[in-house]
Amino acid sequence: MTAFPPLLGGNGTTTSARAPVFPADLARRIRWVGFDVDGVLTDGGIYLGDVVGRRLEFKRYDIQDGLGILMLRMAGIRTGIVTGRVSESVRLRAEELGVDDLVQDARAMKLRAIRRIGEEHGIGLDEMAYLGDDLPDVAVLRAVGLPVVVANATDDAWREARRFTLTRGGGRGAVREFAELLLKARGEWDAIVERYVSSRAMDVEPEGVVP
């Protein structure tokens, strides 16, 4: 059993100085990765206002995170976005990233939604990873095989996954950090990077899964 140093995490006031280490066998078991939105795919801030009488909501996403999600997809891992806040911005981002599963549930019944996804695709909770940052994520973090929290997680979320605390905050590269760590632990990162780079060096557009 590996001993992990105590971390000072919680509430974003401190961050883990060291990136988490995913055991290779656990990393290789993962077939589905889910992401919370606010505080994970974003820094938690929202821009909300009325423009010509119409309510508009904007969020800021990280482009390097997006490429991390693409790399997970290239590895054949199913991806999902699971949020308790319903917004058009999330629908657009999910579509742009080509994520497989999008759940926007205002009542934040996230675990129920993830169980359904698992049943539909024959994926067990122990084969799932999930990135969260706050209370609506706690039930999911307790249930999945690989629970992960971002550096800005609240104390309650952090306690559920302290062993796998990312060094980066939500909306600031946490998702990219996770994707790289997971694929490196599986021994797949270098090959996928090469596949991506090769696909961009071709004169014709690549076929297949390299979007």
Ligand SMILES: [Mg+2]
């Ligand atoms: Mg959140």
